[in-house]
Amino acid sequence: MNAIEHRTLTVNGLSMHIAEAGRGPLVVLLHGFPEVWYSWRHQLPALAAAGYHAVAPDVRAHGRTDSPARIEDHGMLEHVADVIALLDALDAPNVVLIGHDWGANTAWAAAELHPERIRAIAALSVPYRPRPADPPIVELRRWSGNRFNWMLHFQQLGIADAELAADPARTLRLILTALAGEAGELGTHLLTELPRGADLLDAIPEPAALPPWLSAADLAYYVDEYRRTGFTGGLNRYRNADRDWHRVPHLGTTVLHQPALFIGGAYDSAVRFANHTASKHYVPNQAEPVILPGCGHWIQQERPTAVNDAILAFLASLRN
Secondary structure: OOOOEEEEEEEOOEEEEEEEEOOOOEEEEEOOOOOOHHHHOOHHHHHHHOOOEEEEEOOOOOOOOOOOOOHHHHOHHHHHHHHHHHHHHOOOOOEEEEEEOHHHHHHHHHHHHOOOOEEEEEEEOOOOOOOOOOOHHHHHHHHHOOEOOHHHHOOOOOHHHHHHHOOHHHHHHHHHHHOOHHHOOHHHHHHHOOEOOOOOOOOOOOOOOOOOOOOHHHHHHHHHHHHHHOOHHHHHHHOOHHHHHHHOOOOOOOOOOOOEEEEEEOOOHHHHOOOHHHHHHHOOOEOOOEEEOOOOOOHHHHOHHHHHHHHHHHHHHHHO
């Protein structure tokens, strides 16, 4: 009953691959980049054992889910529409939505745009972010100055795509290890201290070994998926940041009344620079943030037991 099963659904005009386990109230888990459903491999059976129907899709443009060709088909409204259409395909009136990285951004947006369908949110690594005064890429250019910035680098059509796709095994090995807790301060250095014009991958030292949470078989799964799909679909998500700001001007301005949970790694730059005061204003029913010491960005893979315990306690609180 707790085994992970796979099937393909038609969702919002896409052929969407989902991994699922268990029966009961629906919990949907949204991954980030560069990930696929597999990043939730530890959570699916744990949720199933606790009496939930856990579903982890390959989100739009990742893994075995369709990737539309146009850049503008990868914006926030499209990703949120996929979530709502997935609920419809599963015949679910509402859901507890759990997201990591870009998946957390989508979870926050879905809760804001469709509060009647999202009954609670658990966000990993990315807290609620109020709407910035200027488009995000404009703000990043001003903030970065003469420093290299990953998100700005990803705006360059074809350049980042080719760099990441040249050797998917090297790309994924370096990125997954560099932003992990075992790398310590390396992640902050790579995200905030490289000079403009730096080569992203060449700036990451080759790890002596994979971290203990990432086996050779785990890495191979990611490599096989990205070797087949390339990285452009995921990068196109970044390329819609300013477009999202213009298309959905009310996003990031609404108080969310759903129960919420935030879990982050102490070594994750997204956590270090988070504005938890703003989160409390916009998400008044958010529980006290869970910050895991020694943990980096890949939180549900690095600390599966701690993350599972926090999620299951949160889900139990919704039943009270």
